[in-house]
Amino acid sequence: MNYGFIGFGNLAKAVYQGLKDEPNINFGYFSRHKKEVEIPFFESAKSLAEFADVLWLAIKPQDLAGILEQLQPLDLSGKVIVSPVAGKSIAFIEKYLGTDPIIVRIMPNLAIAYKKSVTAFATNHPGLEQTEHIYEILGKLGKAVKLDENGFDLFTSVFGSGPAFILSFIQIFKNKMREFDLPGSLLDELLLELTQGTTIYFAQNQKDFSIEELIKNITSKGGTTQAGLDYYRNHEIGKLFEGVLEAAKNRSIEMSKD
Known part of the structure; x- marks a missing residue:
């Protein structure tokens, strides 16, 4: 399983820190600037998407639309898009990518680096093996809870x-x-x-x-x-x-x- 981070700020680093010792997961990232980190850097969102089975949108809310425009023409069949972007719904992502791609919206906190996060989970394709894989992974990083998206705003403020x-x-x-x-x-x-x-x-x-x-x-x-x-x-x-x-x-x- 290949995990690709679009953006490698504090949250992506925390997710990586929490998962780096998991077996059978390879990591890569794309960002505007190359970081001094131990995982491979990709030159574009396109090249990262070709590598990754799971794409983590570890970016600021104001940058999300621009990244989704880069992903829009790509073949995302079978890939999982994981979005921890605050305030941006699955429907917002679907406006750019359509309803076919598997989208998982999460809301963790930085304690995910220490496997102590409380993380909300919602998806547009519940019950699939790929989405359950993400839910199980989040459970290894603390407590994960499946939540209706209507509750994400309050969950974000509290957790x-x-x-x-x-x-x-x-x-x-x-x-x-x-x-x-x-x-x-x-x-x-x-x-x-x-x-x-x-x-x-x-x-x-x-x-x-x-x-x-x-x-x-x-x-x-x-x-x-x-x-x-x-x-x-x-x-x-x-x-x-x-x-x-x-x-x-x-x-x-x-x-x-x-």
Whole structure:
């Protein structure tokens, strides 16, 4: 099986990092500029398409139409087009390539490099061996979920953009912790322990307790955690953060109309 990346930015590198040790997969890429990477470079989208069984459209949304125009005259019979391009539907790709090519739309995040991505999956040809192969591969890179395309905008805001939002929240902790007058690198280590410990706590207990119950287990009546949570709830900070997710979702919707 030959995988070809059109574009080799952060996402393509993450996919490659997650898959490079899989047996029987060969890799190649095409991009505007040759990269210092260990996989073969192809001079054009056409030459890459001739090599690849699976074409990954690892490009920015504003570049998608131009790439699809290059692919339009090619024979794509039997090939799978995988698109992680935010805000661009299968129907958008079909406007250029028609409905015959096998198109898989996905929405991963950069944790795919560490086999910890949460990835949405949709296709215009469900049930085919080729599409199930992609779904199984994504399952090796974390958690994959088959999702109606109508849910992709919200999924993008929560799971595609989510790592950046979570890190931004952690940054708030770090900024406050600067009052300790400790080195920034040590603050990062302490925050890493905090987040890893919290994740383990959630992972070990999520089957038996809701998130609300897990929070309650940490909270002593009248204590420091209670004081912080009261401020959080009284100022409706949760609603503000929902606004962050809604803004990302709305931008995904806007991009689908461009």
